[in-house]
Amino acid sequence: MATNKIGLNDKKVVALVDQLNDLLANYQVHYQKLRGCHWNVRGNDFFTLHVKFEELYNNAQLTIDELAERVLTLGKSPYSTFKSYTEVAKIKEIETEGMAPAKMVDAILEDYKTLIDLEREIIENASENANDEGTADMITGFMKFQEKTSWMLRAYNGNK
Numbered sequence: 001m002a003t004n005k006i007g008l009n010d011k012k013v014v015a016l017v018d019q020l021n022d023l024l025a026n027y028q029v030h031y032q033k034l035r036g037c038h039w040n041v042r043g044n045d046f047f048t049l050h051v052k053f054e055e056l057y058n059n060a061q062l063t064i065d066e067l068a069e070r071v072l073t074l075g076k077s078p079y080s081t082f083k084s085y086t087e088v089a090k091i092k093e094i095e096t097e098g099m100a101p102a103k104m105v106d107a108i109l110e111d112y113k114t115l116i117d118l119e120r121e122i123i124e125n126a127s128e129n130a131n132d133e134g135t136a137d138m139i140t141g142f143m144k145f146q147e148k149t150s151w152m153l154r155a156y157n158g159n160k
Contacts, residue, residue, distance in 0.1 A: 006073065012130040017076045019122045020135070024067045025079050025088040026118060030111045031060040036096035037104040045101040048156075056108065056149065063142055070135060090114050105157045112146045112153075119143040 038053035068078035079085060086093065091111050096104060119139045126136040 005075075006134075008074070008130060008132055010075070013074050013132065016122065016125050016130045016132060016135065017071055017074045019118070019125060020067055020071050020074070021076070021079050022088050023115070023118050023122060023139075024064060024071065025085040026091045026111075026115060027060055027064050027067060028079075028082070028085040029089045029091045029093060030108075030115065031057055031064060033091070033094060033096070033107060033111060034060060036094070037099075037108065040096040040099065041101055041104060043101055049101050049104065053104075053108075059145065066138060070138060074132075074135070090118070102157050105153050109150055109153050109157075112150045116143055116146055116150075119146075 034053050034057035038050060038057060041049045041053065068080075071078040079088065091114050094107055099107075119142060122139050123136045123143070126132040126139065
């Protein structure tokens with residue numbers, strides 16, 4: 001790796017880049033789950049959730065691109081195959097066809113919990129070990145969006 005082009009210590013950034021690639025894999029599976037929810041939502045919640053799932057997968061797509069570009073900035077190649085994504089990701093695929101809308105929302109909430117947990121670990125590693133405030137700041141932005149969206153989705157489903 002050649003991270004020294006932006007002034008970071010190569011050895012300290014290696015583990016961080018691996019964490020970013022793992023997060024990228026989780027986002028890719030999450031993205032596809034959101035697409036499935038968007039395509040397969042049915043019932044009285046259709047108009048509300050169809051639009052919301054599209055908003056969320058569009059946000060995930062932008063996040064995926066930022067993650068991949070940060071991995072490249074730090075000197076490594078991002079994962080780019082579904083085989084890699086599904087082997088590494090903690091988030092698992094689900095079948096959304098026939099799934100109740102409330103269950104779809106619950107599945108997305110579970111994904112956000114996983115993503116937030118991974119992001120907190122990355123922020124800690126980026127700040128405390130790698131002195132990489134650029135990565136920490138980027139990940140903090142992702143996490144803030146997910147925390148707020150989680151609150152909204154819980155409220156939508158009648159959860160606190």
